[in-house]
Amino acid sequence: MAFDNESIFEKELISVLSQYGWEKDIIKNPTEEDLLKNWANILFINNREIDRLNNQPLTASEMLQILEQINSLRTPIKLNGFINGKTVSIKRDNPKDKLHFGKEISLKIYDRMEIAAGSSKYQIVSQPNFKTPGILNDRRGDLMLLINGMPVIHIELKKSGIPVSQAANQIEKYSREGAFRGIFSLIQIFVAMTPEESLYFSNPGEDNKFNPNFYFHWADFNNEPINDWKEFTAKLLSIPMAHQLIGFYTVADNTDGLLKVMRSYQYYAAYAISDKVSKTDWTARNNLGGYVWHTTGSGKTMTSFKSAQLIATSKDAD
Numbered sequence: 001m002a003f004d005n006e007s008i009f010e011k012e013l014i015s016v017l018s019q020y021g022w023e024k025d026i027i028k029n030p031t032e033e034d035l036l037k038n039w040a041n042i043l044f045i046n047n048r049e050i051d052r053l054n055n056q057p058l059t060a061s062e063m064l065q066i067l068e069q070i071n072s073l074r075t076p077i078k079l080n081g082f083i084n085g086k087t088v089s090i091k092r093d094n095p096k097d098k099l100h101f102g103k104e105i106s107l108k109i110y111d112r113m114e115i116a117a118g119s120s121k122y123q124i125v126s127q128p129n130f131k132t133p134g135i136l137n138d139r140r141g142d143l144m145l146l147i148n149g150m151p152v153i154h155i156e157l158k159k160s161g162i163p164v165s166q167a168a169n170q171i172e173k174y175s176r177e178g179a180f181r182g183i184f185s186l187i188q189i190f191v192a193m194t195p196e197e198s199l200y201f202s203n204p205g206e207d208n209k210f211n212p213n214f215y216f217h218w219a220d221f222n223n224e225p226i227n228d229w230k231e232f233t234a235k236l237l238s239i240p241m242a243h244q245l246i247g248f249y250t251v252a253d254n255t256d257g258l259l260k261v262m263r264s265y266q267y268y269a270a271y272a273i274s275d276k277v278s279k280t281d282w283t284a285r286n287n288l289g290g291y292v293w294h295t296t297g298s299g300k301t302m303t304s305f306k307s308a309q310l311i312a313t314s315k316d317a318d
Contacts, residue, residue: 001230002160003195009157009229010126010142013193016230017124021116021239022145027125029140032182035128036063039149039183046119046148047107056097058090065090070185076203076259077252079186083110083150084247110148112247113313115240121148122239130179139179144187145242151184152246153237155191164199165212167192172210181206188246189261191237198232202250202261209258219264248310251302266303274310 003009018024027038040058047053066088073079082088088109092100114120125144128151132139145153156167171190174180180187180203192199192215199215217225218236226232235241249262249270262270273292281287292307294300 001195004159004161006142006157006159009159009195013143013155013157013229013233014124014126016233017145017237020234020237021242022122022124025123027123027146029127029129030125031129032131032184035125035146035149035151035183036067038123038146039063042121042149043107043109050099052105052107054097054099056094059094061093062090067182071182074185074206075257076185076188076205077254077257080188080250080252080259083152083186083188084112085109086111110150110247112243115243115247119148120243122146122243123149125151128184130174130177130184131181132174132177132179135177139174139177141174141179145237147243147246150186152187153189153191153242154180154184154187155193158192158194160195162194164192164194164197167194168199168201168212168215172208175204175206175208175210178206188250188259193229193232195229197227198229200236200261202259204258214260216261216263221268223265248313249306251306260302262302262306263299266299266306269303270306270310273307277311 003012014026027034030038040063044053044057048055069088070079070082073082086108087106089104089106091104092102095101108119111118111120123146125146128141128144130139130141141154142157143155144151145155154171156170158164158167168190171192185205187203190201190203197217199217201210201215204210217227218232219225220235226235236245245261249267251260251262253260292304294303
């Protein structure tokens with residue numbers, strides 16, 4: 001399906017996302033301040049019990065404490081650890097919370113195991129506003145996906161006939177201009193999309209080490225690329241897949257300090273390995289396990305690491 005108008009393409013994409021687990025109530029044209037208020041509301045709902053927020057909302061200065069922690073981390077690799085760390089600590093300054101006033105409390109922010117369940121909330125943002133220091137006009141993105149109020153996936157669109165590289169270039173330009181700072185630095189994955197082709201890649205952070213060699217097409221189990229925008233959305237951006245993508249299929253690589261995201265064939269391999277382990281009766285006699293065969297250059301280090309992590313997380317191994 002071709003789109004000669006980018007706005008119509010955006011509306012259709014929102015409609016499809018809403019069919020795959022994302023909320024139908026769209027947050028339109030928000031500023032960073034608007035998104036911080038939205039996040040504060042979600043944090044309150046998810047942490048209102050007596051041993052956390054004691055049914056008293058977060059103050060603006062308490063949200064500023066969280067934002068300062070985000071700003072101090074700076075890099076996507078550290079921010080990935082922040083998101084997947086499950087909780088964030090603040091010092092309560094809301095005087096209405098007499099039980100915790102002046103004390104440190106811990107707030108739940110994200111649980112990669114709570115997929116489409118528990119306190120997980122999935123929101124779509126249309127046309128977010130970015131402050132760009134030193135540039136006359138602020139920038140406006142296309143779409144952003146929030147999990148529990150945190151922007152974790154950003155999407156730039158181009159209409160039919162425009163190369164997908166131009167959407168990727170738009171993301172790179174916004175990054176160089178300083179758009180992805182503050183709460184927007186939590187973005188883990190970028191998506192460049194046209195009706196005919198889509199790419200996904202990890203956020204390199206303020207250093208802007210964008211590398212087109214790591215801009216990936218999603219593919220099916222047989223490694224056939226999925227180019228159609230609607231099928232790409234259904235396979236990669238749907239819930240639960242988008243939640244799993246952030247929680248399980250990104251890798252904070254300390255060897256080069258970069259956040260990395262798995263290729264589709266790595267995802268299928270890691271899932272198949274962990275699934276095989278979980279379904280094996282390890283008490284059976286003569287069940288000695290097996291081996292995994294990799295070709296050179298297939299990304300076996302990341303695949304093996306993620307496979308082991310999935311197996312350990314599912315309690316199928318120590």
